[in-house]
Amino acid sequence: MLNNVAAVLLDGVHPFELGVVCEVFGLDRGDEGLPVYDFAVASAEGPTLGTHAGFTVSTPYGLDRLEAADLVVVPAGSTFATRDYPPELLASLRRVVDRGARVLSVCSGVFVLGAAGLLDGRRCAVHWQHADELARQYPRAVVEPDVLYVDADPVITSAGTAAGIDACLHIVRKEQGPEVANSIARRMVVPPHRDGGQAQYIERPLPRSRCDTVGEVLVWMERHLDEEVTVEQLAARAHMSPRTFARRFQQETGTTPYxxxxxxxxxxxxxxxxxxxxxxxxxxxxxxxxxxxxxxxxxxxxxxxxxxxxxxxxxxxxxx
Incomplete structure (x- = not known):
């Protein structure tokens, strides 16, 4: 059961990736009937840490906070691909997995899991810019350079930035069901679910306008899931040729209409x-x-x- 969540930080942590974890697990949404997590931010390197944005983060919690967590999240950080890590942190992460809890990395946080030996023989995701380096440093890891996240339970890894949101919501969905995950996503104003296997790089991730993209067709498709439709019919709704529609759909969603x-x-x-x-x-x-x-x-x-x-x-x- 997912009740206790800890984000563990190292010096140079990226504020956005940390913020993702705090937003999903750190807000009290009990008044909406949603789970309230016992959430804390813990430090692996002293009570005050720097961020890559130039400000500091302070926390009273150390590595002992990880011992009770059902999920430990390692956000991204500067120089994570090249630095060394405290042995105490690596040992703590191994204990988390050994006792049956989960660990999640966001972007370059995966290098910390690799240093702890938690990627050996496992599929894992990382931002495409770090994929070659991750594979070089940890040849026993099965690096998936093109996906948003990989669930190799109990080790979940995600690619850059927004993919961390997807991975966090995936864990919520897995543990507490789609209604809870969808409700949190609505509060965050993000898509309720993106497949982990979806491509990281989408040529046009956001439509320029509603009138010349497939956005309106997506809304229609979601409201008519019980109907049989063809690409030709969808293209006609978008006022495009089937070939153009299929290409634009792939560009904007990272997948095919089917x-x-x-x-x-x-x-x-x-x-x-x-x-x-x-x-x-x-x-x-x-x-x-x-x-x-x-x-x-x-x-x-x-x-x-x-x-x-x-x-x-x-x-x-x-x-x-």
Missing amino acids: RWLLRQRVLLAQRLLEATDETMEVIADRAGFGNAAALRHQFVRSVGTTPQGYRRTFRGSQAA
Whole structure:
């Protein structure tokens, strides 16, 4: 269960990546019925640390704060790819994993996990600019240079900046369900879910305007997940040729229309499995899969478990 979260800092920490962790886990949203985490920022190098932005961060907590954490997050920092780390920190991170808790790195924080030996034999993500160096320093790590984040439970690694938000929300979704993760995302005004395997580099990550991009089509697709649509139909809605539409869709979302639609359908099925007692046939129909067999096939491929197994996890054996 995810209750206790600690962010561990080193000198030169990047404020944005630290802020991501504080925003997801450090705010009290209890008045909205959302989980309230026992959150703290701990230092591995004394009570006051510098940031790469020129100001300092102070905290009363040291490495002993990590011993009770269900999740320990290592934000990015300056020179993390080239510096040495306190042996006490590396030993503490190994103990976190050994006792069954999770560790998460944001961007270059992954180098700290590598120094602790936690990447050996594991897939991992990092900002594409650091991928070659990470692979060189830790040849036993399986570096994925193009993805947003990798969940090699209990070690989760994410690429640069905003990918840290995706990884944090992924952990919340995994532990506490899509409704909690979506509610936190709405408060943060960020997408509720981006696949870890989505490409880091999107040619145009934000539409210039709503009138000449696929933004309006995405909204329509999300509202009509139960309908069968073709690229030709979607292109017509966007007033583009199918070829132009497919290219623009890839540029703005990092994936194809089919894959985007399939993922949204799986996410809808997850919400229905969690929040309703509908039969598999009804859920399959509402989510656009047509029948329970197709739902089961795509759900297993995407989530790694059956719809019944997923419902049992979140609602108990009686509901399943």
